[in-house]
Amino acid sequence: MAVAQTTATLETAETQLRFEAGPNAPRLSSLQNGTLAWKNRAAETLIPAAEIAGRSVPVEWKFNPAASHTDKSLVRFVYDAASPHLRLTWEWQVRSGHGPIEHQIRIENRDSPEVWLPLENSFVFDWQTSAQDKLEQFYVEKGADTPSAAGTHLVSVHDGYEWEGTSSTYAHPRSGEAREIIPYFLVERADGAQSGWYVGIEFSGRTHLTLARKGESLHGEVGLNPNPGPFRTRLKPGEVFETPRMFVGATSGGPDATANVLRRWVRDVLTNQDAWKDPHYPLAVNNSWGGGMAVNEEIALRMIRDSAELGLEMFHIDAGWFRGVGDWYPDPKKFPHGLQPIADDAHARGLKFGLWVDWTQAALDTEPGALNIRDPEVRGWLTTDLPAAWKPEEFKGQTIDIGAPKAKAWALRETDRIVTDYKLDMLEHDGYLVAQGCDASDHPHAAPDPLNKCTYRDAGSIFVRSSNSTDVSYYAARAYYDVQSNLHRQHPGLLLEICNDGGRMIDFGSAAHGDYFSITDTYDPLSNRRAFYDTSFVLPTAMLETYVERWPAPEIENFRYMLRSGMMGWLTIMLDTTAWDEQQHAAAKEEFQLYKSQLRPLIRDANLYHISERPDGVRWDGMEYFDPQTRRGVVYAFHGSIETEAEHKFFLRGLQAASRYQLRFHDHSASDQIVAGDELMKTGLGVRLPFANSSEIIFLEELPAQTPSSQAAAKGGPA
Numbered sequence: 001m002a003v004a005q006t007t008a009t010l011e012t013a014e015t016q017l018r019f020e021a022g023p024n025a026p027r028l029s030s031l032q033n034g035t036l037a038w039k040n041r042a043a044e045t046l047i048p049a050a051e052i053a054g055r056s057v058p059v060e061w062k063f064n065p066a067a068s069h070t071d072k073s074l075v076r077f078v079y080d081a082a083s084p085h086l087r088l089t090w091e092w093q094v095r096s097g098h099g100p101i102e103h104q105i106r107i108e109n110r111d112s113p114e115v116w117l118p119l120e121n122s123f124v125f126d127w128q129t130s131a132q133d134k135l136e137q138f139y140v141e142k143g144a145d146t147p148s149a150a151g152t153h154l155v156s157v158h159d160g161y162e163w164e165g166t167s168s169t170y171a172h173p174r175s176g177e178a179r180e181i182i183p184y185f186l187v188e189r190a191d192g193a194q195s196g197w198y199v200g201i202e203f204s205g206r207t208h209l210t211l212a213r214k215g216e217s218l219h220g221e222v223g224l225n226p227n228p229g230p231f232r233t234r235l236k237p238g239e240v241f242e243t244p245r246m247f248v249g250a251t252s253g254g255p256d257a258t259a260n261v262l263r264r265w266v267r268d269v270l271t272n273q274d275a276w277k278d279p280h281y282p283l284a285v286n287n288s289w290g291g292g293m294a295v296n297e298e299i300a301l302r303m304i305r306d307s308a309e310l311g312l313e314m315f316h317i318d319a320g321w322f323r324g325v326g327d328w329y330p331d332p333k334k335f336p337h338g339l340q341p342i343a344d345d346a347h348a349r350g351l352k353f354g355l356w357v358d359w360t361q362a363a364l365d366t367e368p369g370a371l372n373i374r375d376p377e378v379r380g381w382l383t384t385d386l387p388a389a390w391k392p393e394e395f396k397g398q399t400i401d402i403g404a405p406k407a408k409a410w411a412l413r414e415t416d417r418i419v420t421d422y423k424l425d426m427l428e429h430d431g432y433l434v435a436q437g438c439d440a441s442d443h444p445h446a447a448p449d450p451l452n453k454c455t456y457r458d459a460g461s462i463f464v465r466s467s468n469s470t471d472v473s474y475y476a477a478r479a480y481y482d483v484q485s486n487l488h489r490q491h492p493g494l495l496l497e498i499c500n501d502g503g504r505m506i507d508f509g510s511a512a513h514g515d516y517f518s519i520t521d522t523y524d525p526l527s528n529r530r531a532f533y534d535t536s537f538v539l540p541t542a543m544l545e546t547y548v549e550r551w552p553a554p555e556i557e558n559f560r561y562m563l564r565s566g567m568m569g570w571l572t573i574m575l576d577t578t579a580w581d582e583q584q585h586a587a588a589k590e591e592f593q594l595y596k597s598q599l600r601p602l603i604r605d606a607n608l609y610h611i612s613e614r615p616d617g618v619r620w621d622g623m624e625y626f627d628p629q630t631r632r633g634v635v636y637a638f639h640g641s642i643e644t645e646a647e648h649k650f651f652l653r654g655l656q657a658a659s660r661y662q663l664r665f666h667d668h669s670a671s672d673q674i675v676a677g678d679e680l681m682k683t684g685l686g687v688r689l690p691f692a693n694s695s696e697i698i699f700l701e702e703l704p705a706q707t708p709s710s711q712a713a714a715k716g717g718p719a
């Protein structure tokens with residue numbers, strides 16, 4: 001083991017962090033990208049007190065150099081408290097040569113009594129700034145429910161600025177509440193170099209990030225959401241409390257340049273590598289929700305035939321297949337032979353088989369195996385007592401608290417049974433898996449404060465909010481991760497779709513425990529493009545699923561526009577393909593082939609550039625992928641509803657100014673041509689589309705540099 005020092009450095013290609021171990025607290029002292037440094041004046045605030053048997057006891061932390069460790073990829077500074085006997089491990093880790101550096105604090109109870117801890121932040125910062133520094137903050141919302149009119153925010157950070165962003169698995173845009181963000185933001189200098197830094201949280205429980213500027217101070221905190229407080233969490237003897245793991249990175253070049261590093265880092269460091277090993281990832285999928293709850297054996301078998309014929313790769317049964325909420329067995333009236341013949345038929349036709357389940361929901365079914373709220377044991381797992389007249393909705397019941405050990409054990413068994421019995425290649429979870437608050441006093445989390453508690457009803461569920469909400473989410477999110485990890489471990493190759501009521505659980509913790517996200521619950525072309533525009537600033541685009549639903553498409557151009565609005569990330573259609581006419585059928589088949597053969601390799605590996613304003617459905621918008629390895633790229637061009645602007649110029653990025661590019665207009669809206677990189681970036685790529693709500697796909701290929709002899713050959717001169 002290397003000798004511990006009181007200072008240490010960690011670095012990746014973009015980020016250099018310096019650390020100091022003070023006698024009573026450690027700190028990140030500076031963050032640097034190239035020559036520009038951000039100096040941090042804040043020491044990490046280590047909890048100053050704990051609670052034992054109802055009494056507050058001061059905690060005095062002392063650096064323990066012997067237990068500390070530093071090397072090229074890890075800095076671990078250990079602080080001990082004598083009474084109560086606690087050990088705090090402050091750790092930073094490099095897991096990739098590129099991208100951000102991760103951080104976590106762990107507090108272990110080495111004493112014999114149970115100890116209650118107040119909130120320990122994941123990270124606090126107080127960067128020194130000067131009044132001349134023009135700063136901007138960049139952050140994006142979750143596409144939960146419907147993407148808002150804004151979605152992506154770039155705001156000036158002036159003196160007196162105060163901001164808070166929150167994330168949970170709820171993301172309810174309830175009245176008076178701000179929309180939730182993907183727990184991430186970027187701060188950059190508003191100058192040409194756009195040098196800055198970014199932070200993100202790898203946790204799906206209730207978290208927040210703050211940013212404020214006052215005088216020479218740019219400060220904030222990152223971690224569990226302290227509100228509604230006061231937060232307290234139990235630590236039994238031998239137990240360890242872990243702050244949500246977070247990351248911080250230095251950057252320059254703005255949101256796209258940052259995202260092109262961050263997305264790759266998320267893919268390499270956080271995500272399930274098994275999924276990426278399949279060259280067909282992200283898949284082209286047919287989902288049954290186009291017909292809603294009405295799915296049955298006959299419809300499913302017909303959809304499988306049509307999916308195979310269309311070249312789709314997975315058949316996905318959405319809600320409607322089960323006996324009842326919490327009763328995850330096939331409805332015998334709809335599926336008299338169960339789901340196995342469906343799975344077998346899909347497999348026989350070369351398709352994967354996926355299934356929707358809302359596996360934390362309990363309801364009233366009494367069949368064996370059903371999660372029944374009146375069962376005395378299940379009742380103990382609920383987040384609140386339900387009135388006698390309570391009834392579930394069609395596919396929503398009451399969330400159990402999987403943070404309770406027996407409820408979690410049930411979820412581990414039940415999800416494993418579902419995957420095994422129904423021969424699943426993909427399990428989609430929907431609904432709220434992480435309880436928002438909980439009344440129970442015999443679960444591991446803190447009990448609620450009866451004087452500071454509210455309950456409300458929404459779509460079949462009763463929710464509790466109290467001082468213990470964050471602690472409840474701390475336990476439940478970790479249990480959720482254990483269930484997801486167990487499925488990946490038991491069923492190699494199994495894909496896990498994170499739906500959670502469409503786009504409410506988009507964060508880096510779930511990215512590490514699932515394979516793709518439903519990024520919004522609204523599926524028209526504009527909502528799909530908006531949700532993609534926002535989310536693609538943060539997460540790998542292969543993981544970003546947009547469901548394509550039926551949308552008025554009088555012309556074939558409108559039909560392609562509808563499909564392509566969902567073809568920039570993971571493609572799932574939610575359409576009755578048997579209602580298509582012959583022309584639409586042929587066009588769709590061609591689009592799916594295009595997706596699989598030419599678009600998918602770029603979605604997996606290429607850099608992404610947001611080459612327009614955020615889509616508004618009226619003006620033009622577009623996206624560019626370009627892969628510097630293969631020197632190929634694509635531009636998705638969308639012409640909104642405005643009729644008067646028949647031509648639009650997209651200013652491309654990420655190209656070589658001196659190189660020449662072969663352009664191929666897939667729909668032949670223009671003839672193929674060779675254009676200089678310089679021109680594509682400065683004068684722009686002109687796209688001409690006469691129809692409203694239409695699209696074009698333009699492929700780019702960088703041509704090899706011309707040598708004098710090849711130039712001569714091209715001119716037909718002497719060899």
Ligand SMILES: [Zn+2]
Nearest residue numbers: 401438440443
């Ligand atoms: Zn509970």
